[in-house]
Amino acid sequence: MLRMTGLPRLTPLTIHRPRLERWLDAYAQYPVRLIVAPAGCGKTSLLLKYCAASERDTIYYALPEACEAETVRDMLDAALDVKPSQCREIVIDDIDNGTPQAIAELLRFVEEAPENITLIYVGRSRERIDARRLIARGVAVLCDARRMAFDAQEAGTLTEACGVCATDLDLRRLIEDTDGWAIAVSSAVRTAAAERETLERAYHLWRLQSQVFLRDFAAAELERVPHDCRQVFWDLYNGESMPDIARLRTLEACGLFVTDEGRDVLRLYRPMRPLGTKPAPAAAPASFTPPLMIGMFRSFEARIENRDLPWVRRRDQQIIKYLLLKPNGTATRAELAAVFWADTDRHLATQSVRTACSTIRKAFASIVGPANVDLYFRTAPDVQIDLANVVCDVRRFCAHMTDGDADFERGNKQDAAMHYRAAEKLYAGRLLEFENPEPWIVPHTVQLHDRFVQALERLGMLAVQNEELATATQYASRAHAVAPDHPAVGRLYEKIEQMQMPKSERRTAERRATLHSVS
Numbered sequence: 001m002l003r004m005t006g007l008p009r010l011t012p013l014t015i016h017r018p019r020l021e022r023w024l025d026a027y028a029q030y031p032v033r034l035i036v037a038p039a040g041c042g043k044t045s046l047l048l049k050y051c052a053a054s055e056r057d058t059i060y061y062a063l064p065e066a067c068e069a070e071t072v073r074d075m076l077d078a079a080l081d082v083k084p085s086q087c088r089e090i091v092i093d094d095i096d097n098g099t100p101q102a103i104a105e106l107l108r109f110v111e112e113a114p115e116n117i118t119l120i121y122v123g124r125s126r127e128r129i130d131a132r133r134l135i136a137r138g139v140a141v142l143c144d145a146r147r148m149a150f151d152a153q154e155a156g157t158l159t160e161a162c163g164v165c166a167t168d169l170d171l172r173r174l175i176e177d178t179d180g181w182a183i184a185v186s187s188a189v190r191t192a193a194a195e196r197e198t199l200e201r202a203y204h205l206w207r208l209q210s211q212v213f214l215r216d217f218a219a220a221e222l223e224r225v226p227h228d229c230r231q232v233f234w235d236l237y238n239g240e241s242m243p244d245i246a247r248l249r250t251l252e253a254c255g256l257f258v259t260d261e262g263r264d265v266l267r268l269y270r271p272m273r274p275l276g277t278k279p280a281p282a283a284a285p286a287s288f289t290p291p292l293m294i295g296m297f298r299s300f301e302a303r304i305e306n307r308d309l310p311w312v313r314r315r316d317q318q319i320i321k322y323l324l325l326k327p328n329g330t331a332t333r334a335e336l337a338a339v340f341w342a343d344t345d346r347h348l349a350t351q352s353v354r355t356a357c358s359t360i361r362k363a364f365a366s367i368v369g370p371a372n373v374d375l376y377f378r379t380a381p382d383v384q385i386d387l388a389n390v391v392c393d394v395r396r397f398c399a400h401m402t403d404g405d406a407d408f409e410r411g412n413k414q415d416a417a418m419h420y421r422a423a424e425k426l427y428a429g430r431l432l433e434f435e436n437p438e439p440w441i442v443p444h445t446v447q448l449h450d451r452f453v454q455a456l457e458r459l460g461m462l463a464v465q466n467e468e469l470a471t472a473t474q475y476a477s478r479a480h481a482v483a484p485d486h487p488a489v490g491r492l493y494e495k496i497e498q499m500q501m502p503k504s505e506r507r508t509a510e511r512r513a514t515l516h517s518v519s
Contacts, residue, residue, distance in 0.1 A: 014045050015157050016407075016415060020143065021050045027141045028056075028089075028118060032110055034131055035122045037145035038255040038269075039221055040183030043122050046148075047091055053410055056088035063094045069101035076109055080117075088118060095123035096224065096255075103128055110139060124255030125224075145259070149180025158186060160399060161418055162193040163425060165391040167291045170199045177203055177270060179259060184271040211274055218257065218272060225254050233258075236268050290368075292376050292385075294324060294392040298429035304367050304376075312359040315340060318438065319356055320377075320385065324392050325444050329385040336383060339440055357383060394448065397426040401451050408458055417462050420455045427452045450486075453479050457488035464495045472496050 035043050051058045059079045079090050134140035152171040159166045178184035192202035222230045232247045248266040252258040257269045295301035302309045311317050333353045341349035357379045364373045378384045404419030431445040460475035479489045
């Protein structure tokens, strides 16, 4: 159960970060978990998502600006007064806003808190909370800026949530360009979604548009540090000579966008360096693999860099479709022979598979060159589409539905709705609707259509829970239009009818439904 005061708003597309939530769970037995990283690293977003999903009794506070010790004492006393035997976690955000006396109260509470209380302190500066001493005593563990940085997998989740197409290489490049700084990663992805740009182009657009914002952002953070430290930061910001290492370490410990690369090499976060200043020596550019863009809802499209693959035969397309509907994009030659040449002599079927693989490779080679075909399509030991370099609407739809179902079951309504809406947009029509249905396609068509109806039902159910009658009715009408006899449609209309009843009648109907399901 979660109790929050001064709760910040999260954007609708804020994602869960399971890697960091697992860290919080793994160290829940410690008296204090410290989350200390610069502004914009996603600390508060992480905590709010984690606390909302936690099964522990959790209380969240954010310290106001120039918070005094008395305010901290009142917060902590109030937290203990609310069923203290059930309290498990007290989260104190923005600890840097506390006066030295307020910080002293937080440190005192570490020693005096009851055994059933665990604390999560969240801030920017390791120095302010004396993290080194708490960790050395074994009463605290630290999640720092390096751990808070986005990785490619988390960036991929965000791109999927925003409907942005990106390959593994795109995501790795974004993480390198941004140092995984959450504000830069999320801004680039949302720019890509809004402007319909590639991730690389969107990041450069955001950098061009945000120079003034980032400078002001840094200036506001510098108000927290001694005056002489500010000049050190601006020397770095303007690309001037390397200041004293010891002072740089002080800036990094204070949470001022300085990263320690080891061997006494410290630098600003890459997005924080203004455009036009002297860059750090660049690594050799990585080779770029343009993704194979596949559309399979309604009709089939296969393009690389806006060029259609020139298929020689219809059978070649069918093999590609078949592979894309396989979980790992792989099939044995014997499997392909059995599916596509079931009534043919085994020797001739084997030869037909070999010929099809050859013509498929030629189709890819005509666009990317013979040397690059294996980046997309391989024929040894099995026949395989390399899914790392493929963006396919059906696979993205299934990924969103799986994530949406998981969030729905956990009660993460906002996250579930985000995934279901993304899946709904991707479903442009039945699988390969404009083509003659092959026997092996039919089960996939039925399954995908059922999942689409489920997405509409779940979105309608979430609207019912939010008392949004018009939205729920709209989703019910759409579900009825595409699957009038589907059980999910009946369930949704039943919930809408209950929603329109007076509250007393609604409770009676809900009790009857519960008793009926139990019996």
